[in-house]
Amino acid sequence: MSMILESEPSTPSLEQELEIDNRHLQKTIGVLRDQLERVQLEKSEAAQKAVAAMSNELEQLKATANALRDRLERERLDSQEAVQKALAEANAENAQVRETASALRDSLERMRIEKDEAVQRVRSEANDETQQLQSTANALRDELEKMRIHSDESVQQVRSTSLSESAQLRDTINAVRDEFDKSRIYGDEKVQRMNASSQDEIVQLQSAAHALRDRLERESAQYYDKLQKIGRHSQSEIAQLHDTIAVLRERLEAENGA
Numbered sequence: 001m002s003m004i005l006e007s008e009p010s011t012p013s014l015e016q017e018l019e020i021d022n023r024h025l026q027k028t029i030g031v032l033r034d035q036l037e038r039v040q041l042e043k044s045e046a047a048q049k050a051v052a053a054m055s056n057e058l059e060q061l062k063a064t065a066n067a068l069r070d071r072l073e074r075e076r077l078d079s080q081e082a083v084q085k086a087l088a089e090a091n092a093e094n095a096q097v098r099e100t101a102s103a104l105r106d107s108l109e110r111m112r113i114e115k116d117e118a119v120q121r122v123r124s125e126a127n128d129e130t131q132q133l134q135s136t137a138n139a140l141r142d143e144l145e146k147m148r149i150h151s152d153e154s155v156q157q158v159r160s161t162s163l164s165e166s167a168q169l170r171d172t173i174n175a176v177r178d179e180f181d182k183s184r185i186y187g188d189e190k191v192q193r194m195n196a197s198s199q200d201e202i203v204q205l206q207s208a209a210h211a212l213r214d215r216l217e218r219e220s221a222q223y224y225d226k227l228q229k230i231g232r233h234s235q236s237e238i239a240q241l242h243d244t245i246a247v248l249r250e251r252l253e254a255e256n257g258a
Contacts, residue, residue, distance in 0.1 A: 136255055141252065143248070179212065
């Protein structure tokens, strides 16, 4: 206001100055009042806008809260339904498991009973078969003992026959040898007595000597051949008896092992 007053031209009167100052003050107050009203209006508008914005935001928050509440309620209901469904399925599955366990228990009990019956049946059959095998084994043992005795008797008989035939052949060979010696001595004596008798008699004696020697050799060969045949026959028969005894022993051991 001092600046305004200074800009104004000087007046000689105080009243004029006061009037001028008054007018300036009134103008200034009017300007300030207008400015204050505008500020109040702006504040009022800003407050209304802020309230409207807050109201909108509050409505949005309420709507969001309601939506979240509804969603939470739906999820709670879904969760309860899922829990009820899971419980129902679990109960149904438990019931099935219990039924299955009961069926398995019954089946296991039947199998145990059947197994016990089968074991008893197998034991009874095994006992019967064991008795049969023991009877068979005893029969085979008796038969084997009889065959062994018969084999021993056959071997003794073959040995006795072989020894008898060998003794007979030895006696025959000895008799032939004695006869040959006697003939040779007789021939020598006769040759000496006749003192170089006729050539025919000497040839005859030599022929007789050769014939006796050939006979002796043939009989000796036949004797050895017969001895070999008897030996081979005895060995073959003994081997067959041993084979038969071995087969019977194997059969007996196999049946006892079974």
